[in-house]
Amino acid sequence: MPDANTPQFWRDSRMPHVELRQIRDTLKTCYAPHSHIQWSLGAITQGCNTFLYRDKQLRVDTGTLVIIDPDAIHACNPIDNQPWGYRMLYIDTDWLTALRYNSRLLESPHWRDIPVATLSDPHCYASYLRMTDCLIDPHRALLEKQTALTEYLTTLLHKLAKQPLPPLPTSTGRIPEIASFLRAHATEDLSLDMLCQHFEISAGHLIRAFKAYSGFTPHGYLINCRVQLGQQALKAGNPIAEAALQAGFADQPHFQRTFKRMVAATPNQYRRTLLNQH
Structure with missing residues (x-):
């Protein structure tokens, strides 16, 4: 300490x-x-x-x-x-x-x-x-x-500044494209700077527009995609540690904590349920 x-x-x-x-x-x-x-x-x-x-x-x-x-x-x-x-x-x-x-x-x-x-x-x-x-x-x-x-x-x-946040455009612009990019690169260590540069959008606008489109921040969306990848790996019969790595998590404990928070079940409970269905 x-x-x-x-x-x-x-x-x-x-x-x-x-x-x-x-x-x-x-x-x-x-x-x-x-x-x-x-x-x-x-x-x-x-x-x-x-x-x-x-x-x-x-x-x-x-x-x-x-x-x-x-x-x-x-x-x-x-x-x-x-x-x-x-x-x-x-x-x-x-x-x-x-x-x-x-x-x-x-x-x-x-x-x-x-x-x-x-x-x-x-x-x-x-x-x-x-x-x-x-x-x-x-x-x-x-x-x-x-x-x-x-x-x-x-x-x-x-x-x-006593100014409300400016209204977002009614069109989604490149946000669906950014969502597709995040899904395709969900296991990679992405940065906000890289996304802004790649899609030519400011950081503040990207976060607000993406949240309005998906309900997630870009990072939250990325983590959701990783949990989905983890579910797919578990369904395929992969061990939990292997599923964690395939989904882009740094280690198994991080995967387990995030999985339980978003699925309301541990990866092991999810796997056992799948096994019982066969």
């Missing part, structure tokens, strides 16, 4: 535009005024703090999100030396600018500061924790991490 006072960092070379810093239950971490070149989004996970931001001094408590523009001077420190904790995302400004521009939140692809410093919204806070849990989980696939980050930020940025 890491020391609570020691900062933990998460980075993934496949997602160079984002990193995460986490500190839990610390008594020793204090900050002098400073700035970052990235846009920062943090969650106070424990304690009460004084948040110095530009020319303001704000109190932030557990459950608050803090929003920090690039190059903005800020500091966050505990009140009365009480324990505190936080999770902070650092997002590359160019990457986020492109996301905002493609989401129609910017008139041109140039950075514009976000005039909101804090957000106390239980749903946004809980969603932030789920999204960052996904990022730091070594067992989650790249496509799932990319989807979680893009989907969360797209929704949050529209909320901060």
